[in-house]
Amino acid sequence: MTDYSFVPPSSTTPKVDPAELPKWLIEEDDDYMVFDKPGWLVCHPSKDGPWSSLVGAVKEWKQMDVSHLVSRLDRETSGVILIAKHYDAASAAQTAMERRMVLKTYYALLKGELKEPVMVDQPLGPDETSQVVVKTSVREGPGTLPAATFFEPVLVRNGYTLARVQPHTGRKHQIRAHAFWLGLPVIGDKLYGGDDSLYMEFVAHGWTKRLGAALEMGRQALHAAKLEFRFPPRITRTFTAPLAPDMREFVVKKMGFSEAELDAALSA
Secondary structure, eight states: OOOOOOOOOOSSOOOOOTTTGGGGEEEEOSSEEEEEEOTTOBSSOOTTOGGGBHHHHHHHHHTOSOOEEOSOOOTTOEEEEEEESSHHHHHHHHHHHHTTOEEEEEEEEEESOOOSOEEEEOOEEEOTTOSOTTOEEEOOSTTOBOOEEEEEEEEEETTEEEEEEEESSOOTTHHHHHHHHHTOOBTTOTTTSSOHHHHHHHHHHOSOHHHHHHHSSSSOOEEEEEEEEEETTTEEEEEEOOOOHHHHHHHHHTSOOOHHHHHHHHHO
16 A cells, blocks of 8 residues: 655645655566556656656656656646556557546545435636636536536535546546535645645645645645546456545544545445
């Protein structure tokens, strides 16, 4: 299981510990490596050297000249990352994604209580009212794209929801933007969890006391739990990662459920 123990995030990405990286590997064969990415790590190589990203660290560890990042997650989203070892494996997985033959399942901690399952079928486009250029929002008109996300409550208590989430499209920040539109923002989300000042403050100053009080978790509580490929005969496989320990801790301590209740709900 991935070790998620880490100081509250800052605007500077820390380096991967070479001793920890092998612990994040869920499975490996001749075609793929499956990792359980921690929420503080970026996927793509950065200017800060190979050990500042998952892809860079994996290439150093395995002494690989080429790797193919099949699935991607935002820096603060934890969970399943699929890396193909060669072109044919990458092509099969990427074609399956392009043809929407992949079912993605996430878990999200939401601020507020979702009483019943809901499909959010709302277009997304750049948020023209925001100071943050990367922010997206539900709106109509030019520059928008169709987007649909299914939210299903798993556990609900004390003003919070642990939800199982399945995006039916692949838009930027889709789950987070749709959760915000529902009035149930993702816990710990600096961009969609409040006003723009939280994100701007984080970029300028890193983690602050005000962010800690407002957001309740040091990262956005979003976890990629499953990638299910349904593309026979090229790839029919399912890759999974257990719910992140920091999210489990939130369910137990903040929501008041036992570990046994949580495990039962996740397996239902």
